[in-house]
Amino acid sequence: xxxxxxxxxxxxxxxxxxxxxxxxxxxxxxxxxxxxxxxxxxxxxxxxxxxxxxxxxxxxxxxxxxxxxxxxxxxxxxxxxxxxxxxxxxxxxxxxxxxxxxxxxxxxxxxxxxxxxxxxxxxxxxxxxxxxxxxxxxxxxxxxxxxxxxxxxxxxxxxxxxxxxxxxxxxxxxxxxxxxxxxxxxxxxxxxxxxxxxxxxxxxxxxxxxxxxxxxxxxxxxxxxxxxxxxxxxxxxxxxxxxxxxxxxxxxxxxxxxxxxxxxxxxxxxxxxxxxxxxxxxxxxxxxxxxxxxxxxxxxxxxxxxxxxxxxxxxxxxxxxxxxxxxxxxxxxxxxxxxxxxxxxxxxxxxxxxxxxxxxxxxxxxxxxxxxxxxxxxxxxxxxxxxxxxxxxxxxxxxxxxxxxxxxxxxxxxxxxxxxxxxxxxxxxxxxxxxxxxxxxxxxxxxxxxxxxxxxxxxxxxxxxxxxxxxxxxxxxxxxxxxxxxxxxxxxxx
Numbered sequence: 001x002x003x004x005x006x007x008x009x010x011x012x013x014x015x016x017x018x019x020x021x022x023x024x025x026x027x028x029x030x031x032x033x034x035x036x037x038x039x040x041x042x043x044x045x046x047x048x049x050x051x052x053x054x055x056x057x058x059x060x061x062x063x064x065x066x067x068x069x070x071x072x073x074x075x076x077x078x079x080x081x082x083x084x085x086x087x088x089x090x091x092x093x094x095x096x097x098x099x100x101x102x103x104x105x106x107x108x109x110x111x112x113x114x115x116x117x118x119x120x121x122x123x124x125x126x127x128x129x130x131x132x133x134x135x136x137x138x139x140x141x142x143x144x145x146x147x148x149x150x151x152x153x154x155x156x157x158x159x160x161x162x163x164x165x166x167x168x169x170x171x172x173x174x175x176x177x178x179x180x181x182x183x184x185x186x187x188x189x190x191x192x193x194x195x196x197x198x199x200x201x202x203x204x205x206x207x208x209x210x211x212x213x214x215x216x217x218x219x220x221x222x223x224x225x226x227x228x229x230x231x232x233x234x235x236x237x238x239x240x241x242x243x244x245x246x247x248x249x250x251x252x253x254x255x256x257x258x259x260x261x262x263x264x265x266x267x268x269x270x271x272x273x274x275x276x277x278x279x280x281x282x283x284x285x286x287x288x289x290x291x292x293x294x295x296x297x298x299x300x301x302x303x304x305x306x307x308x309x310x311x312x313x314x315x316x317x318x319x320x321x322x323x324x325x326x327x328x329x330x331x332x333x334x335x336x337x338x339x340x341x342x343x344x345x346x347x348x349x350x351x352x353x354x355x356x357x358x359x360x361x362x363x364x365x366x367x368x369x370x371x372x373x374x375x376x377x378x379x380x381x382x383x384x385x386x387x388x389x390x391x392x393x394x395x396x397x398x399x400x401x402x403x404x405x406x407x408x409x410x411x412x413x414x415x416x417x418x419x420x421x422x423x424x425x426x427x428x429x430x431x432x433x434x435x436x437x438x439x440x441x442x443x444x445x446x447x448x449x450x451x452x453x454x455x456x457x458x459x460x461x462x463x464x465x466x467x468x469x470x471x472x473x474x475x476x477x478x479x480x481x482x483x484x485x486x487x488x489x490x491x492x493x494x
Contacts, residue, residue: 003063017038018068023069024417033418046399049394073391077125077137078340104472126158133404133433149200176197201238253290292316410424
C-alpha cells in the first residue's frame, strides 16, 4: 500500500504500519537512527518503533527511501504574510515603515487588514508550516501594521483553521503596552498606554481559558506579550501570574536588537534579561526568541532560571545577527528550540543556516553538529513546552511525524540522512506530515485549502498592504521610493 490509499485530512482507522529506509526513533539513551525500520501508529499515538511489528495492523505502507522523523516544533512560526521580507534590502527601518511616524499616531493607527483577511493569512501560513514538516507551532505575527494588538475574534478563526488543517498550535492574541514612534528622522521614542496593554492581557487570558485543550489537545494556550520594550512591569507581572494559574507558557521577544537594548537602557538601566531577573520573572515557563544581542551575563541568567531560547538563524542572519553562540548556549545548559519567523517557513533551510552561522561565530567546524541542530528543532521545542510526548518517535508519544524524501534529485548524493537533509537545505522534499495520527499534508496538498488559489489571494492581499505603506512611513513618500527595485526597472509592454 502507499500513502495515496489514506484519506488526506483524516486519521486512519486501525493500526497503520509505516516502513521507511530510515527512522529517527528515540529510546532512553536519546535519538537513534534505525535502518529499514517500522513505525506503527495507533490512533493519535505511536505504538511501536523498530523492527517489523509482530502484532496485527490494519495496513502496511512502504515509504521507501525516506527519513521518517519526529515533526518539527517551531516556536516562532510566522502566522501572517511576512513584512520583514520588505526590509531585506530596504533600510533604515524608521524610513521604511517599520516604525510608526508621529503623524500616523496623531491621525490614529488603523487596521490595514479586514477580519476576513486576518483570518485568511493565518490559515495560509499554517498550511505553509505543514508543507515544511512542522507539526507543532507557536505562531507569531507583526504588530507593525496593526492598530495596536491582536483580537480574540481573529484567534477564534486561527484556532479553527488549525483544527481544520490538522496543525498542533500554541496560541494567544498578542498584546502590548506601548510601541516605538519616529518623532524625527532617525529619532525613536517609546509611547506607552499601559491600560490598553492590560485590557489586551485580559482578553488574551479569557481566550486562553476558552480554547485551552480544544480539539483533543491540538490547541493549547500561550501568552504572547509583544517585544519586551513595549511592555511595562505591571503587564509582565500579571502575564506571568496568569500563565502560572492556567499552566501555559509565555513567549517574550527579547535580547534581539539594538533598538531594544537602547530602549531598555534608557527605561531601566540594564538589559531585558537582567530587568526580568530583577523582577523575578525568569522561569522555565518563559520562551525567549532570539538572543542574538544577549550578553554573557544574560545567557547565564537564562541558564540559571531555565529559560528556553528560540533560535531563528535565517531571519537573524538576514539582518546581520548571529547567536553567540549555539555551542556556548548548549555548554551553559540553556535549552535551545528553533523558530522560522519568516516566509517560507523552511525549517531545513533554517537548520542549514544555523549550522553555518554557529561555525562562523566560533570559527571552527566542530562548533555544532547536524544532529544537535535537528535535536533543537524537535526535542528542544518539546522541552520548552514541557512536553515529553512531542519531538520524538517512541511508544506512547504523539504521532506527529514528518516524511522527508531522500530520493529527490536535489538530495544527491545522499549520505547520513540528517546531514543530507541539512546540507540540502530545502523543505520542498517534505513528502507527508502526520499530526496526532492524522495525515495533514501529502505531496504538497493539505485538506480544505486550494493552495494555488490561496497563493494568488495571499499575493493580492500583500500587495494591498504594501500600497498603504506611505501612510505609516516618515514623510509619507510613495511606495516606489520606500521600496525601490533591486535594479532600474522598465516595463517593455511585450
